Amino acid sequence: MPAVLGFEGSANKIGVGVVRDGKVLANPRRTYVTPPGTGFLPGDTARHHRSVILDLLQEALTEAGLTSQDIDCIAYTKGPGMGAPLVSVAVVARTVAQLWNKPLLGVNHCIGHIEMGRLITGATSPTVLYVSGGNTQVIAYSERRYRIFGETIDIAVGNCLDRFARVLKISNDPSPGYNIEQMAKRGKKLVELPYTVKGMDVSFSGILSFIEDVAQRMLATGECTPEDLCFSLQETVFAMLVEITERAMAHCGSHEALIVGGVGCNMRLQEMMETMCQERGARLFATDERFCIDNGAMIAQAGWEMFQAGHRTPLSESGVTQRYRTDEVEVTWRD
Amino acid sequence: MQALEDDARGATNGAGGLGNQQSPQTPEGRSSGSLEVKGDHSGPEGQGGPGSEGAVAEAAVAPPQVEQAPRALGPAGDAAPVAVGPGSELLEFTLTVPFRSPLEADMARRSLIPVARRHQGVVQESTVNGSALAVRWTAEDPILFRTAINSFLDHLSLVIRNIRRLRPRLP
Numbered sequence: 001m002p003a004v005l006g007f008e009g010s011a012n013k014i015g016v017g018v019v020r021d022g023k024v025l026a027n028p029r030r031t032y033v034t035p036p037g038t039g040f041l042p043g044d045t046a047r048h049h050r051s052v053i054l055d056l057l058q059e060a061l062t063e064a065g066l067t068s069q070d071i072d073c074i075a076y077t078k079g080p081g082m083g084a085p086l087v088s089v090a091v092v093a094r095t096v097a098q099l100w101n102k103p104l105l106g107v108n109h110c111i112g113h114i115e116m117g118r119l120i121t122g123a124t125s126p127t128v129l130y131v132s133g134g135n136t137q138v139i140a141y142s143e144r145r146y147r148i149f150g151e152t153i154d155i156a157v158g159n160c161l162d163r164f165a166r167v168l169k170i171s172n173d174p175s176p177g178y179n180i181e182q183m184a185k186r187g188k189k190l191v192e193l194p195y196t197v198k199g200m201d202v203s204f205s206g207i208l209s210f211i212e213d214v215a216q217r218m219l220a221t222g223e224c225t226p227e228d229l230c231f232s233l234q235e236t237v238f239a240m241l242v243e244i245t246e247r248a249m250a251h252c253g254s255h256e257a258l259i260v261g262g263v264g265c266n267m268r269l270q271e272m273m274e275t276m277c278q279e280r281g282a283r284l285f286a287t288d289e290r291f292c293i294d295n296g297a298m299i300a301q302a303g304w305e306m307f308q309a310g311h312r313t314p315l316s317e318s319g320v321t322q323r324y325r326t327d328e329v330e331v332t333w334r335d
Numbered sequence: 336m337q338a339l340e341d342d343a344r345g346a347t348n349g350a351g352g353l354g355n356q357q358s359p360q361t362p363e364g365r366s367s368g369s370l371e372v373k374g375d376h377s378g379p380e381g382q383g384g385p386g387s388e389g390a391v392a393e394a395a396v397a398p399p400q401v402e403q404a405p406r407a408l409g410p411a412g413d414a415a416p417v418a419v420g421p422g423s424e425l426l427e428f429t430l431t432v433p434f435r436s437p438l439e440a441d442m443a444r445r446s447l448i449p450v451a452r453r454h455q456g457v458v459q460e461s462t463v464n465g466s467a468l469a470v471r472w473t474a475e476d477p478i479l480f481r482t483a484i485n486s487f488l489d490h491l492s493l494v495i496r497n498i499r500r501l502r503p504r505l506p
Contacts, residue, residue, distance in 0.1 A: 050492075050493050094449075095442065099497075099502060320449070
């Protein structure tokens with residue numbers, strides 16, 4: 001019954017998780033929150049992670065009721081993500097692996113989300129909508145790879161939401177996306193925004209530019225409220241995501257859809273995806289904020305699968321990479 | 336602790352190359368612009384560690400070298416020449432950090448090697464001499480030079496704290 005310790009810190013969340021045989025034994029996390037109107041920069045984020053990671057590690061072991069001797073493998077996020085935070089977390093993973101004399105495993109962050117989604121929901125072979133601040137992809141498994149069927153051609157949907165939140169100086173606590181969601185619930189007017197689906201792909205940079213431009217004007221003239229803008233942005237971008245997911249499901253003949261990633265916590269997105277799935281006779285799976293948002297346990301879970309399949313990452317190859325495609329990994333733990 | 340400090344002060348300069356444990360040298364004995372920092376270093380994040388008693392750092396601006404290009408060692412010990420054109424100055428910084436054992440020093444080195452690989456334009460050499468981790472940086476660009484060293488120091492501090500918190504009890 002191997003137990004795997006996982007380190008995640010590719011963006012502004014730093015988490016350490018412990019998973020053993022499909023059970024999450026611990027999953028503490030901290031979020032680096034910046035003032036309203038600002039985003040998180042790599043150096044500052046890495047500094048935050050370095051200041052809390054060792055305490056988080058101890059917290060994870062205590063919560064799991066385990067010692068170093070009970071851990072069989074150390075997993076860490078190899079990429080994709082922000083360089084400086086990735087490096088800081090990888091340094092600790094390497095040091096812990098050497099101190100405890102345990103094998104090391106570099107994990108793809110996107111695959112961490114997918115494997116945690118599959119574990120928690122029990123979905124067998126879903127079409128995956130992976131939506132976060134850093135990534136937007138529609139993924140399905142085929143022949144030992146998580147294949148990308150569609151994706152953003154510029155910025156991630158979460159990045160679009162986060163940057164719009166800065167324009168309105170919406171608080172980043174607990175996250176800008178969550179606060180946009182709460183404001184959107186009070187929106188009454190739908191402001192027409194560009195709708196940019198390009199085949200299997202989507203584009204968000206133009207929508208962001210447009211709404212940044214009109215927001216100040218429309219708010220100043222009273223044409224709409226900030227709540228209306230939040231509502232309109234969500235409705236537009238989520239409809240785009242539902243469209244490309246449905247297109248992939250139709251292509252694959254899939255009867256399951258799984259939403260993963262921080263934006264997957266959004267209840268309006270889940271509601272829209274549920275409507276689409278019902279119309280197709282498909283089933284929707286989603287997790288709650290413990291596992292949607294970046295966390296250590298998802299890295300531990302993916303690491304567990306990889307460890308069982310015989311993967312190992314030598315110290316000499318234990319770097320990080322900011323660009324690490326989901327389909328670069330050979331998924332040897334699935335048929 | 337005094338023995339550690341004495342060992343740490345034997346940091347090498349660029350001319351000697353890593354691995355040479357020389358007797359303590361005064362700044363006057365080095366090339367122009369040298370700086371020797373001694374004493375109790377707490378690390379950039381305010382935490383004392385295995386290296387806190389006697390880490391020694393030296394910075395130097397080497398005179399222009401045209402005919403004899405310095406040879407830089409990569410993490411694996413492979414040599415690669417570093418070309419220095421006429422009129423340019425090669426910046427150099429050396430650091431020696433004592434640890435409690437050769438094992439811990441090597442552990443720190445292996446944890447930090449991939450950090451160095453991310454900094455293009457800066458050559459970092461590291462080696463373990465006894466219980467000390469010796470590191471040398473050379474670069475032409477002062478901004479890249481400073482960035483690489485600062486990054487290393489941030490992560491060195493983290494590694495030292497990590498080792499102190501988790502080191503197994505030795506018999």
